[in-house]
Amino acid sequence: MATATKTIYRELKNDPLKYYLAVGLTGLIALIAAAAAYYMETNGHHVTGMNNQIVWGMPHVFAVFLIVAASGALNVASIGSVFGKTAYKPLARLSGLLAIALLAGGLAVLVLDLGRPDRLIVAMTKYNFKSIFAWNIYLYTGFFAIVGVYLWMMLEKRMNRYSSAVGVVAFVWRLALTTGTGSIFGFLVARQSYDAAVFAPLFIAMSFSFGLAIFILVLAIASRADDRPLGDFIVGKLAKLLGVFVAAVLYFVIVQHLTNLYATEHHGVERFILLEGGIITGLFWVGQIILGSFVPLVILFHPAFNKTRAYIYAAASLVILGGMTQIYVIIVGGQAYPLVLFPGMEVKSSFFDGVIHSYAPSLPEIVLGIGGIAVACLVVMIGMRVLRFLPTSLADGAADPHHNIAP
Amino acid sequence: MRLGVFSILGLLFLSLAVMTSSAQADGVPTPQIPKALQKTEKGHAELMRRNHMDLMLHKRDKTVHEGIRGKQYSLKACVSCHAVPGPDKQPVSIKSPKHFCRACHDYAAVSVDCFQCHSSKPPSSAGLVNLLEGFLKR
Amino acid sequence: MNIDTENRESTNTARRNFLAGIAGMAGVSIASGVTLFSFAEAKEAGEAVTSKVRWGMLIDTNKCEDGCTKCVSACNKENGIGTTGRAETDPQWIRKVQLRDPKTGNQTSLPMMCQHCAEPPCVDVCPTGASFKRADGIVLVDKHSCIGCRYCMMACPYKARSFVHEALEDQKSHAPRGKGTVESCTLCVHRIDKGGIPACVEACADEAGGAMLFGDLNDPKSEIAKRVAKYASRQIRADLGLNPGVRYQGI
Known part of the structure; x- marks a missing residue:
């Protein structure tokens, strides 16, 4: 067995002025978002673009994106500990931290959008165990706990030997968590665009893809900010993996739509999403498919582009944007198409039956969503400053287990 | 200098006492609780003072989930009998600091969540208006 | 003592x-x-509702006139539902739906509200158990434990639920409603518990065609049970197997 160079982890030590400026700025964004949430709660949700037709809007797009990405961010650690790929092991700590951070950000948005966030204690004490939402409360808190323990096993030298075992538990748990998140939509029997088991695997593939894209960017930014070497070997590996995940998401999206296209019953909703849905159709084709899937795929599998940092980071950014778009299309597009109460009939009412519902997100709800990202960034920045999450070097010599082996 | 500080403190105290419209007993301000429209059974005040929240909570779940609608411990019965007439001789709502519930809750700085949804006034009816008029004449 | x-x-x-x-x-x-009690068939005030009763409604669309909204106004008046002029966020517990069959040109009008399912999806998905079904089949929101997540609105096949988008004042004593919680038709549970009938049914009978029949589906001697036994009626989206308590005739 090759004696790999020992990985040394250190807290971020970069220029305090820059660091505190970044933390302060992010904190300010989070504060503005808190103010936006307060504004929404005191005035009621009529100040948002959400209404009785589009009941979930921008806050849910951000929250679901962050929650899905959270479980995916943990994947890098899982690849190291569950699948034994040594190259990924030095990244495991950051992967765990990022997972916790993204989940915290997502949940903050979700909770602050509630009609009665003051009653959070009710959600914590009264459960209806038939509700996927109620399961998710357990899955989310469990995720925090398990990843917390996982990080402890990794950070504490004496506990290192248990880290693989805990890593397996964390991996299984995160699969359950994303299944739960996908099932929020998959179990909605009444809606034309949901009610499909494919939502569970689709969301798992999405989590792999979005989580890894965010991980790549965070790793790049942190390494650059702290002047730590980041070699082509590890970036290239992550990029190739991202390409596979983007392809997996695309595969499940194709399955999702083909299934619907086969059943005449669902032609209406498919025509809406794919052809006649105006902004939703535009977002689907341009945002999700072209910019979020095809362009990253071309970059990540192109023999020259996938060796260039700028292209790889651009691809990761596009995957994130495409991911947000995809969740927007799923959540808002899915609700915009009216419920079919009387198949084959033309319907009209004072309550918007039979018409495509419109949604124009207001500033406060977008700010609240961005606040979730700010919270995630804060957790990562503070975590990396006080604890040893990032290796001092991820240069090719340090990261590639085979680099030093003589020819 | 010191006199100034004292007088400011005194003013503060005075305004506080006026704001909470409390009666002074033994130098301790106590809330001024409006009288109920009807006399009730012995021990009602003592029982409710300590237990109204628990009794109403129990009653609430029974009513909402099981449809048990006796008037005992019902919020509707509370706000009916404890209605406080305003300047227009109509029962005041929770927006008025004179409302029965607010008299104590303001004093104890405990927020009341009930009236975001529930009516803080008695169900409107001729009978109640008569009753209020009778009460005002008393 | x-x-x-x-x-x-x-x-x-x-x-x-x-x-x-x-x-x-x-x-x-x-x-x-x-x-x-002033109503003979009412349960005792101190008595809990039981599953011996299943409240339901039968709507005869042949008697429901296009353009008539007496049931809607009666509901709004009874439950203190006002309008802010913002139609997209204003709650509607009951609405009139106009149907037109594009293949035949046949037109129908009917009232649509909470269908009081035997297997309500809103109850299944509610994380706190605030959405619940009473023993007598009435589906309600316990606003004391509703956190306003709106998952029930996503799950309801009938678009029966509304979210209260702004602060309310001067609610009816018998119909508590408030900002940040979800609400829907209660079948006028406050009237039923006193032996009465829903306001919409009353208004339809008194002021319109009498298209709405309310009663106990479990009681074979009740008018509604006899009617559903004799005439064909259907449940909306019966394919979902939710067994709604509201049935329609003539569609």
Whole structure:
């Protein structure tokens, strides 16, 4: 067995002025978002673009994106500990931290959008165990706990030997968590665009893809900010993996739509999403498919582009944007198409039956969503400053287990 | 200098006492609780003072989930009998600091969540208006 | 001495005079445990509802006139549902739906509201159990434990639920409603518990075609049970297997 160079982890030590400026700025964004949430709660949700037709809007797009990405961010650690790929092991700590951070950000948005966030204690004490939402409360808190323990096993030298075992538990748990998140939509029997088991695997593939894209960017930014070497070997590996995940998401999206296209019953909703849905159709084709899937795929599998940092980071950014778009299309597009109460009939009412519902997100709800990202960034920045999450070097010599082996 | 500080403190105290419209007993301000429209059974005040929240909570779940609608411990019965007439001789709502519930809750700085949804006034009816008029004449 | 008994006995006379005048207080206690009601078939006030009863409604669309909204106005008046002019966020517990079959040109009009399913999806998905079904089949929101997540609105096949988008004032005493919680048709549960019928059914019978029939589906002697046994009726989206308590005739 090759004696790999020992990985040394250190807290971020970069220029305090820059660091505190970044933390302060992010904190300010989070504060503005808190103010936006307060504004929404005191005035009621009529100040948002959400209404009785589009009941979930921008806050849910951000929250679901962050929650899905959270479980995916943990994947890098899982690849190291569950699948034994040594190259990924030095990244495991950051992967765990990022997972916790993204989940915290997502949940903050979700909770602050509630009609009665003051009653959070009710959600914590009264459960209806038939509700996927109620399961998710357990899955989310469990995720925090398990990843917390996982990080402890990794950070504490004496506990290192248990880290693989805990890593397996964390991996299984995160699969359950994303299944739960996908099932929020998959179990909605009444809606034309949901009610499909494919939502569970689709969301798992999405989590792999979005989580890894965010991980790549965070790793790049942190390494650059702290002047730590980041070699082509590890970036290239992550990029190739991202390409596979983007392809997996695309595969499940194709399955999702083909299934619907086969059943005449669902032609209406498919025509809406794919052809006649105006902004939703535009977002689907341009945002999700072209910019979020095809362009990253071309970059990540192109023999020259996938060796260039700028292209790889651009691809990761596009995957994130495409991911947000995809969740927007799923959540808002899915609700915009009216419920079919009387198949084959033309319907009209004072309550918007039979018409495509419109949604124009207001500033406060977008700010609240961005606040979730700010919270995630804060957790990562503070975590990396006080604890040893990032290796001092991820240069090719340090990261590639085979680099030093003589020819 | 010191006199100034004292007088400011005194003013503060005075305004506080006026704001909470409390009666002074033994130098301790106590809330001024409006009288109920009807006399009730012995021990009602003592029982409710300590237990109204628990009794109403129990009653609430029974009513909402099981449809048990006796008037005992019902919020509707509370706000009916404890209605406080305003300047227009109509029962005041929770927006008025004179409302029965607010008299104590303001004093104890405990927020009341009930009236975001529930009516803080008695169900409107001729009978109640008569009753209020009778009460005002008393 | 039992505090309950004491309460009732000692306050009887005083309270009877007081409460008798207040609308909405139908029950008058005359002695401990004994209550008189103005409605013969009502359950006792201190008695819990049971699953022996399944409240339901039969709507005859042939008698429901296009453009008539008497049921809607009656509901709004009864439950204190106002309008802010912002139609997209204003709650609607009951609405009139106009149907047109594009293949035949046939037109129908019908009222649509919470269908009070036997297997309500809103109850399944509610994380806190605030959405619940009473033993007698009425689906309600316990606003005390509703956190306003709106998952029930996503799950309801009938678009029956509304979210209260702004602060309310001067709610009806019998119909508490408030900002940040979800609400829907209660089948006028406050009336039913006193032996009454829903306001929409009453208005339809008094002022319109009498298209709405309310009653106990479980009681074979009830008018509604006889009618659904004799005539074909259907449940909306019966394919979902939710067994709604509201049935329609003529569609």
